[in-house]
Amino acid sequence: MVFRNVIVCRMVPGSEDKVGPVFGHYDKATRPQDLGVIGRRLLSHNDLYIHVIERLQDPKISGQTRGLPAFQKIAEEIAPYVTPYPRYWKNPSDSVAKEFYHWAPDGPEPADTKLTVIVGRIKPGAESDVARVFAESDAGSLPRELGVSGRWLYSIDDVYVHLLEQDTSVAEAQRHNHHKPAFAKVMEELSPYISPYRPETWRGHQDSLAKEFYRWRAED
Template identity: 70%
Template sequence: MTQTTPSANPEATPSADPAADASTTPTEPPWANDTVEFANTSSAPATWYGGTWRPFRNVIVCRMVPGSEDKVGPVFAYYDRTTRPQDLGVVGRVLLSYEGLYLHVIERKEDPEVSGQRRGLPAFQAIAEAIAPYVTPYPSYWQNPSHSVAKHFYTWVPEGEVSLDREMTVIVQRMKPGTEEDIARVFAESDAGGLPTETGVTGRWLYSMEDVFVHLLEQDRVKAAAVRENHESMRPAFAKVMANLAPYVSPYRPETWQSPRDSVARVFHRWTAPDWKPEA
């Protein structure tokens, strides 16, 4: 099947990323000299972590021209600085790249099915035109921007309040299409035991896009660092989970994969609304 890709003119074809969809484009890109910084984890403001609240997250999966983070990231950085996404319900954004994939985590005050606020930025068309040469659809069935939104199929969060010092890691793997229920079952069995607490897991969200499996893992920063330093002590427990997942999940790029760390996507843009926090 021939895959549809968007034109550089967003009025002719909408952007692959539904968070970028309609307005005006400046004649001189004001982000031209901006740079990006890479990180393996993403943090949120301490004001978000006063209790059990978590943002509602959508995950957008597209293809991205390798090495174009410095073209895409500054576009969003500029409009996140100069517009007010929080007025549309968006309070955070994380852009990541992984092996030719573009991942866009949109963090909202609440589920747009409840709030009715679905737009991601006021300057949709400007963003669409700027990123169109670099970001294109992933799924074979793509016909409109909503088809770039990954399917959310599993969530686990512990009961009660957790550490205020948390970080999020985004893990990307290949999955056998249609096995969401099997993958969810494996994680549910593991999360029902002591492993999440022992490794500092404070939240887990799983998403799929055809053969792409995206795992948003939130952890206590101190416990996560300790696990990374002493991974061998947890190897048997991790190995059991990996063995149970093996029929359904594999490295996205097996020819270059050597360890679980090779499945971690890199953050190249992070924004959180500076003047918003959850209600007490």
């Protein structure tokens, strides 16, 4: 089981090539794995910066809550491009999204998985309603039909982040099956609570997917 923390900020559009190399340098020059970090993904979505930190152990148990040995240096170097998102931001911990739902099926994990990051806006206070919709769906057959091996839902201010982990082989075979009645039912039930991040440019499911621009994985 991989534990994930999600950081959400604003990012100047088009600055991925400025931010990614900063992490590339420090992930090589320092050892995030000494803080329990086994992986890192940076993604962008419109003007959002999404930073997914992966660990083998829950930070609440390990006590290792830091994800960057050179946090201050990195923060200074990416400051021209990455800024806080929440209106209530006072310190860096306010950029950490709150996990409000997690589901994984029983049984062994697939040998090869892919992670998709879906972004939207969430109605304030609707986390329990969104969790209920997914809990009801995840109790049925749809997740297994789509090869879902894990689901994590997060919110921060009015931003909704959905990490969807799938068996790679099944996901590729099913990636165009968003017309399934069960899938359409979930989308309909979510509609009062979840909306596109940028409705004026949204044309379909693909417009809700964040784009990964940097990935690091510990080798030891």
